[in-house]
Amino acid sequence: MSDPKWDISRINEWKAEEFPRGAVIPEAGNSKYYRTGGWRSERPVRDPKVCTQCLLCWIVCPDSAIRVADEKIAEDTFDYDHCKGCGVCSNECPVDAITMVPEGCELIEGEKDA
């Protein structure tokens, strides 16, 4: 992520007159600088051996947090800076290739279907 054009690093010190009038955000598409990944209690993990590349997860992800490269789900699948762990991808995956894993735990081989 490149640095935002609109520097808000000192926003907590701004006086009333320093804010853009009417709470306007004078830069487009800067919501990506707001990292929502910290909200997650479970993270999605994809099993590439099971995945059929149907791209359904990419379509349904409400946070655009699933990466695609060359029209395929990327190896580095999840943008964990923005994935909130909602589990929609895991729920919608027609072949159960995505598992939700509690944060702080590793996926243990063989426990997936348990």
Place this chain on the structure above:
Amino acid sequence: MPEQKTIAATGNIFVAEAMRQCAPDVMAAYPITPQTTIVEEYAKYVAQGKVHTEYVTVESEHSAMSACVGASAAGARVMTATSSQGLALMWEVLHIASGMRLPIIMANANRALSAPINIHCDHSDVMGARDTGWLILFAETAQEAYDNTIMACRIAEDPDVLLPVMTCLDGFITTHSIDRGQTIDDATVAAFVGERKPEYALLDTANPVAHGSFAGLGGPFFEFKRSQRDAIDRSKSVVERVGKEWSEIVGRPFGLIETWGLEDADVAVVVIGSSAGNARHVARQLRAEGGTKAGVVKIRCFRPFPSRELAAALKGMKAVAVLDRAESFGAEGGPLFLETRSALYDLEIRVPVVDYVYGLGGADVKLELMRQMYADLSDIASGAAAPEGLRYLGAR
């Protein structure tokens, strides 16, 4: 001075004409009652191809003001009109328009709010909206409604202000009675109001922005309200400056307040809107009869409220009456009384102030009622105790 045309028309037609001359890009309006004939007249201009305005008919006043907010954020010059229940239905969006700092101009025909059902003049609608962050101008006559509309356009869009402005005229008394007044040529108005130059326009795709963002969870909501307060405070001098410029063009005076006969008056009346004429008329009669020397103060600009100007005008009066055409149920008095008495608090010598609620729901404002009020003032000026609490002037 450019030549002016004298016409006879209703207050609503004067306002519609002023709006046409200000050339709004968008007008969004709910076309059914309690709507005014302002937008009906304007719709005619659209049908006749006299204006370039995008005229949006919506399904409610809530939607009308919402459409105005969207169009104004897009960068358009936006105008609309409403009245009574219509203004009430716009409520939450009125706050959004001012909070987003959108210079929307709206005419309001002052009319009563239900219940009981009533369609006639009083100031209940606009007084309920007095804390929504809009600037509020009042007209006594169709002429003032015309002038206020054109001035409102400049005031709202002034870079030091950028707030919505409501221009009010008394329902039926001013909106529907045919009055004589002067209009000026289109080119003079166009030059006076200029073009809107929005800084954050949604349609400016080269400089994309987002409007309507969130400022909660410890965010700067408080700071945004403070800057809104600073803007409406700054607007006072802008209203005065624009009023002065317009007076120089048309030769009609404009002030935040307008005073009559105060120079040698012992008592005074503070009034808003069409009843100012009755107040002056009776004051003149009393003077001719050798009676009370009374002055009249008319409020042209209610928000921002001209506290200092009012205090300076009423200093030294032996008694002051406030005429409130709206209630503030449960409060010490009506809205204008609360503002007026607060404005006079810092005077070294206390001025007795009496509140009269009058004319609710179009109740007649008869000259004998005015006389009764002046008689009370005269008694107080001669040493009688000022009555406690508000009085309902003429109510049975």
